[in-house]
């Protein structure tokens with residue numbers, strides 16, 4: 248038996264927005280007791296003094312891409328489509344070491360900013376490999392973060408996914424694009440099956456899943472195979488859904504119905520399914536997702552960075568749809584800060600309605616980033632709460648930090664004031680991974696030199712691919728901004744009427 252007592256702290260109660268003094272007893276990584284101070288504990292229990300600390304459930308990132316961490320700050324005025332156009336050079340030519348490094352970098356940032364669990368859709372170009380996904384799992388295992396790792400898979404290129412885009416390109420560029428071939432679906436699924444058959448990690452910590460990337464990037468056969476495989480192995484399915492107006496419009500053109508209606512008609516939706524973004528949904532789409540028991544991963548930082556729009560979170564919650572919060576990858580959100588994601592979730596909800604009753608209150612936002620995200624990861628009964636029977640995934644915030652001087656309302660300050668700079672201690676499954684704000688599991692100095700070396704190598708190796716993407720950028724950008732002017736019955740942009 249191995250016991251840890253966290254004593255002298257204040258434990259956040261999200262529902263009542265209070266933070267009463269309480270002791271927490273952890274037994275072998277699981278919370279056994281949460282009770283007023285003075286509980287009886289085994290003599291050999293390790294003691295963590297939490298005086299002047301606010302104890303919160305570890306934040307849970309319901310959507311990111313670990314591979315993106317090497318290109319934070321990449322691109323400026325990129326839409327989602329311009330990001331996808333840049334995808335080949337952002338992720339190309341990576342060795343196994345680079346794949347491990349990118350995931351380590353993401354984990355280091357998440358842990359030090361109070362995030363204890365993550366759903367990662369990790370891409371390898373041209374296709375996932377067993378070794379690559381193992382390297383990603385190993386990086387998260389070594390960092391000490393809890394992770395669901397899904398290889399991102401597809402059988403169509405970005406240029407095949409958007410009707411008429413290829414025809415809008417100059418002839419020379421069109422030919423170069425048409426030379427790009429996707430890995431055959433059978434080979435991709437063979438790798439996925441081998442990965443799932445031989446998963447070597449403790450599934451309570453590092454869980455496999457599948458990430459068919461975007462509906463339009465997958466043929467119907469591909470989607471059905473991915474869905475069946477997920478059911479066969481009882482793993483999660485995670486996909487970007489209706490992230491941009493371009494995707495919503497292309498969906499109607501390609502399927503004759505919305506992307507969500509199409510997935511529904513394939514039987515794809517269900518409790519194991521998490522839809523990232525889900526911005527361009529109508530009421531019927533929200534109802535379809537809610538009725539199926541699916542989850543949504545809301546990423547307001549990425550959505551604003553890429554100008555994708557603002558998701559209808561209030562409408563989703565009213566429909567009983569589960570929603571978690573994510574950062575998205577650092578190549579499209581630039582950081583992995585769940586405190587910022589929570590703050591933006593609150594603020595973004597205020598741009599969708601003049602009626603303040605429709606805005607998300609801070610208790611709701613805190614619940615989305617903990618219990619909502621936990622359910623999106625398929626771990627709703629294990630993480631996201633400071634309660635007996637839950638994993639001891641905890642963050643201790645320093646109440647001597649300026650963010651907490653003075654304490655007026657713990658939940659309001661958690662969402663609107665805290666920016667991760669008061670993160671003092673981070674515990675995952677009872678293991679302390681951050682203490683005094685310092686990562687214990689990762690050598691950050693080595694991470695720095697490895698990242699600099701990797702970027703020097705990758706910039707050089709991807710020079711030609713990048714040059715092609717830069718030639719394509721203007722054409723893709725013009726085509727898509729033209730297409731985005733087409734009428735659509737869903738509105739999700741805070742567009743100005745002055746222009």
Ligand SMILES: [Zn+2]
Pocket residue numbers: 310311312487523575576
């Ligand atoms: Zn994403």
